[in-house]
Amino acid sequence: MTRTPTTTPTAPSVAVAAALGAMLLYALVLAGFKWLPLYDCVALPLLLAIFFWAFDRFEEPIRAKALVGIGAILTAAFLVRLWTLGYEGRNAVLGGILPWSDSADFYSDALRLVHGERFSAVSSRRPLFSALLAGLLKLCVGDLRWSLGLLAVVGAVSMALPAIEVWRTSGWKSALVVYLVLVFFERRWTGFIQTEHFGFPLGAAGFALLWRAQSLRVTDAPGALLAATLGVFALAFGLFARAGCFFVLPALVAWAAGLAPVGRRTRAVALLSSAVLIAFGLHEGSLALAGNGASFSDYPPIFYGLLHGEDFTYLPHTHRWLEELTPRDRVSAEWSIVFDEIRDHPWILPLAFGRSLAAFFVSPFGAFSYVWINPDDAIFEDGARIDGLWRSGGPIAVLRYWQDSLGTFSIVNAVAMGALGAALVVAFVVALIKLARRGRDSETSLLWATSVGIIASVPFMPPWITSGMQIQTVTLAFAAALPAWLLATRDRSEVRRVTFPRAIALGVLGGVASFAALLAWVLLRPERSPARLAQPLHWVDVAPAGTVEVAARRGLSFRRKGLADLATSLEFLSRHNEDLTGSVTGSMNVGVLFHSVYDPAAGQWEILVDDARRLDGRVGWVAVRSAPLRSPRAQMLLDAREPWSP
Numbered sequence: 001m002t003r004t005p006t007t008t009p010t011a012p013s014v015a016v017a018a019a020l021g022a023m024l025l026y027a028l029v030l031a032g033f034k035w036l037p038l039y040d041c042v043a044l045p046l047l048l049a050i051f052f053w054a055f056d057r058f059e060e061p062i063r064a065k066a067l068v069g070i071g072a073i074l075t076a077a078f079l080v081r082l083w084t085l086g087y088e089g090r091n092a093v094l095g096g097i098l099p100w101s102d103s104a105d106f107y108s109d110a111l112r113l114v115h116g117e118r119f120s121a122v123s124s125r126r127p128l129f130s131a132l133l134a135g136l137l138k139l140c141v142g143d144l145r146w147s148l149g150l151l152a153v154v155g156a157v158s159m160a161l162p163a164i165e166v167w168r169t170s171g172w173k174s175a176l177v178v179y180l181v182l183v184f185f186e187r188r189w190t191g192f193i194q195t196e197h198f199g200f201p202l203g204a205a206g207f208a209l210l211w212r213a214q215s216l217r218v219t220d221a222p223g224a225l226l227a228a229t230l231g232v233f234a235l236a237f238g239l240f241a242r243a244g245c246f247f248v249l250p251a252l253v254a255w256a257a258g259l260a261p262v263g264r265r266t267r268a269v270a271l272l273s274s275a276v277l278i279a280f281g282l283h284e285g286s287l288a289l290a291g292n293g294a295s296f297s298d299y300p301p302i303f304y305g306l307l308h309g310e311d312f313t314y315l316p317h318t319h320r321w322l323e324e325l326t327p328r329d330r331v332s333a334e335w336s337i338v339f340d341e342i343r344d345h346p347w348i349l350p351l352a353f354g355r356s357l358a359a360f361f362v363s364p365f366g367a368f369s370y371v372w373i374n375p376d377d378a379i380f381e382d383g384a385r386i387d388g389l390w391r392s393g394g395p396i397a398v399l400r401y402w403q404d405s406l407g408t409f410s411i412v413n414a415v416a417m418g419a420l421g422a423a424l425v426v427a428f429v430v431a432l433i434k435l436a437r438r439g440r441d442s443e444t445s446l447l448w449a450t451s452v453g454i455i456a457s458v459p460f461m462p463p464w465i466t467s468g469m470q471i472q473t474v475t476l477a478f479a480a481a482l483p484a485w486l487l488a489t490r491d492r493s494e495v496r497r498v499t500f501p502r503a504i505a506l507g508v509l510g511g512v513a514s515f516a517a518l519l520a521w522v523l524l525r526p527e528r529s530p531a532r533l534a535q536p537l538h539w540v541d542v543a544p545a546g547t548v549e550v551a552a553r554r555g556l557s558f559r560r561k562g563l564a565d566l567a568t569s570l571e572f573l574s575r576h577n578e579d580l581t582g583s584v585t586g587s588m589n590v591g592v593l594f595h596s597v598y599d600p601a602a603g604q605w606e607i608l609v610d611d612a613r614r615l616d617g618r619v620g621w622v623a624v625r626s627a628p629l630r631s632p633r634a635q636m637l638l639d640a641r642e643p644w645s646p
Contacts, residue, residue, distance in 0.1 A: 012062045016069070019051045023070050027077035031084070032556070038081060038088060038187065039373050041416040042409075045180055052179070056172040064164050067179065071156035074183060078190040079152055083145070086548070086561040087569035089375025091192050092577050094569065095548030095561045097144060098596055098607055100580045103193040104633065107144070108605035110134040111598045113290055114142075115541075116526030120603075121327040124293035127286045128241035128515075129195040134290075135518025138527075143544045144596070145558070148190075151197040155186045158204035161504065162477035165211040168498070171489035174481070181424070181480035184370045185469060196473050199242025203474035205508050206234035207481075210252065212501045214446045217259050223500040225268060228256035229275050234508050236279035238474040243296060244461070245475045248453030249276055255449035282512070289523060293327035300334035306462040307341055307352045353459035360458045361425055367479070368428070370469035371421035376410045378572065427483030434486070447485060450478040529600050529621075530644045536625045537641060538601045540608065544619045546596030550588060563590060580607075583634035587611055595637075607634045614640040621645070 026047060030036050036043060051070065055063045082088055083096045092101035099107050102122070109123035110133035123130035133147065140146035159182040167175035182204070189196045209231030216224035232252050239246055253272040260268035287295050304315040315334060316322055322330050342349050360366040379402060380386055389397040402411055432455070435448050454475055461471045472479050530539050547559055554562035566588055574581040584594065584607070593610040608615070608626060614637055615622060621644040626635035 012058045015054055015058070016062065016066045019054070019066055020069050020073065022047065022051075023073045027073050027080075031077040031081035034081065034085060037376070037410070037413060038078070039184075039375070039413070039417070041371065041413050041420060044183070045416075045420070048180060048183070049176055052167075052172045052176040056167075060164065060168055063167060064160065067160035067163060068157055071159045071183070071186075072153065075152040075156045075186065075190050078187050079149065082191040083558045084556050085554070086565050087572065088192075089378075089572055090373070092573060092580070093192065094573070094580065094584065094607070095566065095594060096191070096558070097546060098548060098594060099193050100573070100577050104605060106130050106133065106195070107193050108598075110137055111541075111605050112603060113522055114138055114527050115529055115598065115600055117600075117603055118292045119290050121293035121297065124287060124291035124327070125296055125298050126195050126241060126243070127291045127295065128237075128283060129198040131286050131290050131519050131522075132198055132515055133193065134522045135515070138522050138525075139518065141544065142541075143546075144193075145545050148193070152190050154201050155190060155197065158201040159183055159186055161204045161208040162211070162481070165208045166481060166484060169211070169215060169488075170485065171487070173487040173489055174484035177424075177484035177487060178477060178480045181368070181370075182476065184373075185473075185476055188370050188373060188469070195242040196470065199238040199244070199473040200476070201511070202234045202238030202241070202508070204477055205504055205511075206231040206238065206474070207477035208504050209234065209501055209508070210256070210446060211481075212498060212504075213256070213259060214443075215498045216500065219497060220500065221259060221261070224259045225256065225271070227501060227505065228252075228259055229272055230505050230508055232256060232272050233275035233279055235474055236276040237282060237512065240279055240283035242470070242473045243299070244471045244473055245454045245457035247456040248450055248475050248478070251449040251453035251456075255445060258445070282516075286519060289519070297327060297331045300331060300338055302462070302465050303460070304334070304338050304341070305465050306356060306460070307338070307348050309352070309355060309464075311465050352462075356459045356462040357455075359463045361429065363463045365467050366425075366463040367472075368421050368424040368469075369463070369467065371424065372417050374414055374417055375572065376406050376414065379405050381575075424483050427486055428479070431482045431486050435482075444485070447478070447482060450475065451482055454479060532601060533623055537623050537639075538599065538625075539621050539644065540597040540599050540606070540624050540626075541621050542608075542615060542619050543596040543598070547616075548594040550590050550592045550594075552590050563588065579631035580634065583607075583629035583631045584609060587636075599635075602632070604633060606632075608637050609634065610637045612637070618643065 026043065030038070030040065048070075051066070055066055082093075086096040087093065092103060093099050105120065105122040106129060109119040109130045112119065113131065113134040114137055119127060119130060136147035136150060137144065140150070159179060162182065163175045163179035166178045185196075186200070189200075209227045213224040213227040213231060216227060232249065235252065236249055239249070253269060253276070256272050257265045257268040283295070298312065301312040301315040304310075305312050308314055315337065319337060322333055325333055363369075364372055385401075386398060389401050393400070399411065431447075432451055435444055435451060438444055454472075457471075463471075469476075527541075529541075533539060545558070549560045550566060551557075551560040551562055554565055570581050570585060570588070587594075587609045589611070591613065593613055593616060595608040595610055595615055597606050597608045598604075599606050608624070609629070610616070615624075618640075623641035623644070624637055625639040626637050628635055
């Protein structure tokens with residue numbers, strides 16, 4: 001049983017103010033002083049648990065405002081920390097704002113679209129996010145920080161929606177689990193250019209709509225079906241943006257059809273299926289208008305890697321002739337190779353599925369892997385040193401080395417990460433077993449349907465390639481609600497009559513309409529570019545607020561980054577991005593500038609290394625002479641001439 005809501009008029013405002021003040025203090029420690037690691041798994045869960053326990057006595061609108069406020073402070077802290085420290089650990093970004101790896105591809109394609117060009121094959125695989133980013137960049141006059149800030153605001157609201165719904169039906173403990181999981185996920189991507197920013201909000205809104213539909217099924221059957229239809233649409237659109245557990249869609253269509261009267265269920269299936277088809281049509285329309293290649297063309301290499309227990313590079317590495325084909329022909333050829341492999345070795349497929357399913361539960365990249373995101377474990381990558389310590393002093397020597405290198409809190413935090421991650425995985429399995437025994441009653445049928453869809457999808461998405469946390473992006477709230485269900489404390493008789501979630505429905509429809517409007521604006525009003533120059537000069541478009549300056553020490557500036565922090569960042573980046581580190585390491589001297597620029601001649605975004613500070617303070621089109629470094633995407637500035645104004 002839960003506590004009766006208080007009637008004291010000043011209590012809610014005082015409690016909310018105290019909670020926001022405490023969260024601001026936490027944000028100062030995290031982002032200002034940087035005394036806590038970004039992936040803190042000790043102080044933050046404890047703080048949130050206190051907030052949820054305290055807010056349980058208040059009405060739902062008070063809780064909602066508090067959670068949105070807390071989320072806004074947290075996401076702002078994640079951004080400030082990244083933009084002042086300059087690195088996160090494992091993600092490929094230089095100076096906090098210059099992306100690399102697939103993030104650079106998405107950014108480059110968004111800039112291509114803004115300047116009247118079409119996507120490369122990379123963004124054509126998942127065109128929706130790059131199209132959204134192009135619209136935000138145009139809206140924010142090319143400022144990437146403002147664009148990422150807007151995405152962070154949406155993320156803050158998205159974290160709150162599922163938790164509010166679960167709180168109403170299941171109590172504060174269940175809501176805490178859901179919110180904590182979503183916070184852990186959002187802090188992993190805040191400030192980075194990734195498709196998760198498109199899929200996560202739609203998944204959270206879809207969860208909220210479907211959860212409310214489950215509560216409406218008795219008192220308002222038509223409203224329940226409408227909410228479920230919009231929820232299925234949101235999830236489908238999110239899955240087309242950030243591929244994941246697609247088998248959730250047929251499972252939800254079957255579940256939601258049961259909300260309609262028996263004689264109208266065929267019509268309900270048609271309505272729900274139409275929602276999926278509309279989402280697919282929006283995806284295909286975006287691809288046709290902006291893309292240049294086949295959608296989801298990265299999946300055949302993933303599937304081939306699944307069959308052989310390798311990563312996605314195994315197929316192109318073993319079949320180098322594929323590089324000579326066009327993107328569409330390459331996809332067809334890759335699928336032929338996959339099917340031939342299965343036909344010749346039929347046993348390989350069930351073994352691969354079994355390996356993938358097992359890895360989802362036991363691999364550090366599997367279920368709830370966003371809990372175990374610990375850049376501190378980089379100290380163990382020096383195998384020779386660790387082996388020597390182990391031989392000389394056993395585990396005590398290794399722990400002492402860890403403590404001397406990173407401090408005691410790092411060890412405590414890692415233990416907390418492991419314990420919480422393991423607890424969530426065990427609770428996930430236990431909840432699955434209990435759901436299977438309980439059957440499809442009115443209170444658990446939604447969880448059962450989504451769980452079946454998630455588990456059926458997992459074998460097709462090997463965690464060692466796709467990462468368990470990323471494939472759960474859209475269905476994450478459902479995955480979190482499963483272990484949270486074990487902690488449900490609220491009696492169903494306490495749940496008051498609910499109404500159709502008009503605000504969430506309007507948010508989904510308004511968000512989709514805004515996306516369509518932004519895409520149309522970008523396509524119809526591309527940015528003007530100057531005429532090409534004779535070599536060796538060429539034009540580059542210098543991004544506003546996109547310059548990183550090497551400084552002697554750390555500060556709170558978004559532009560200036562401490563030399564020691566940049567060195568730490570390069571150490572992380574060198575493990576998977578040697579082309580970047582090999583290009584910029586020699587220029588890491590105090591005063592050197594790294595500019596974010598778009599080069600229309602090359603049709604790509606680039607880092608321009610400015611060791612003579614020729615472009616200091618310049619924004620917009622500038623004629624330059626440059627030379628490629630180890631990566632063509634990194635250029636050394638040799639000369640800068642007159643600017644150009646459209």
